Amino acid sequence: MPAQKRLNRDELVATAMSVVDAEGLEAVTVRRVAQQHDVTPMALYRHFDDKDGLLDAVAERVLDDVRLPAADDRPWHEQMADLLTAFLDAMRPHPNATPLLFDRILSAESGLAITERTLTLLAEAGMSVDDGAEHACKALNFLVTLVLTEPGRGDDTDPAARDEALRAKRARLLTLDPARYPHVVAAAGPLTDCPSAEAYYRRGVESIVTAMRGPAAAAAPTAV
Amino acid sequence: MPAQKRLNRDELVATAMSVVDAEGLEAVTVRRVAQQHDVTPMALYRHFDDKDGLLDAVAERVLDDVRLPAADDRPWHEQMADLLTAFLDAMRPHPNATPLLFDRILSAESGLAITERTLTLLAEAGMSVDDGAEHACKALNFLVTLVLTEPGRGDDTDPAARDEALRAKRARLLTLDPARYPHVVAAAGPLTDCPSAEAYYRRGVESIVTAMRGPAAAAAPTAV
DNA sequence: CAAACTAGGTATACGACGTAAGCTTTCAGC
DNA sequence: GCTGAAAGCTTACGTCGTATACCTAGTTTG
Incomplete structure (x- = not known):
């Protein structure tokens, strides 16, 4: 991380993210991020309101990485599985950052897009607004938890x-x-420990979708 | 919290818990807990290895509050719902403490008891050891998340x-x-916001149990 | 019963943290 | 080149966890 002349917000976020990935959330320090850019800690405050603002940006970057799958005409639950998997794919490279996401999905722009898509699919499934909202919250938070608590994960990469x-x-x-x-x-x-992370996450998504479809899902497996 | 002659480990934990409940996890400070007992901060170190040890004890107290329901001969999934509800009942009075539980369920004695019961029920359901372990981890962590992310909850009680x-x-x-x-x-x-916390948690437990039973559950609803 | 040990409190101090306030440098546009 | 604003610097404060050294009351023991 050699510093160029002028500090740049995106690179500060990138640095914070690399610290998160390498040593966990607690290792992120205003002083530390500043140091990696050969700059005074106070310099960061020209780019972020405060440390929390920096962490907001880190969370936002994770959410920005989500590649929303295009809508198609398959049954809603298959599309839902793809949507959740896309979210997972964005989070898995940054497991240490996941605790940030609990509060922030509805704050970041791309988090709103994910939520909107989730709600849309649940509406297609015939859910009421209230039920859809509750299921969407649960599903997204459960997904975050899935990454946060993947067995065999420690805070440090070493x-x-x-x-x-x-x-x-x-x-x-x-x-x-x-x-x-x-x-x-x-x-x-x-x-x-987790013998196969792939299988762990695949089954995780499947569980969440199953929960959304409800106890009667298998009785009418192709119901829309 | 007036102090008596001798400091007492349990009362220190109780003080820490009351701070957590009132103002959140970040408000728990060695100095603050000490102050409430009219004692030097360093006095706490005679009772806990470090601050993390204090937080371990807080988490343990939450887990100790779980009243495990007695085993009976109902279908496993009904007993599972009761077990999860018992866990919920212990966590709900202390939502701010829930982040502590992710890492610590398998550390505290009573957390082991909860896990053992969960694994037992899943074994009764015919799950393999591996599948049971994975489902148990997911279920317990999802439950924690349910409390952590209850819509309309803020860190402060005010x-x-x-x-x-x-x-x-x-x-x-x-x-x-x-x-x-x-x-x-x-x-x-x-x-x-959450119109009815009771309904929210009831449906949460239902969702988790549904996920455990798998997509085929409704096809053979009374299968053991 | 005095002496020694010990458990549990105190005093002081250090380095790291987030960040407020005010100053200085750089540089784009006139 | 001048000017104004944007960006980085300096200093400083209060808070945090905790290492180290000390003290003291209560118990154990010769």
């Missing part, structure tokens, strides 16, 4: 430290009394 | 400030271009 923490966590589960916690002990592996 | 922020948020949605975001504008109300 693979050595991550593996170490992971092993420690699993080891702790394995020392539990198997009489009291038989299933936890048996599932120590899958509880702490 | 009802005046909360209402103000809520109104502002909704007003912003209503100023959007209805041609671009018709559904968002139409759903501004339910997107920002």
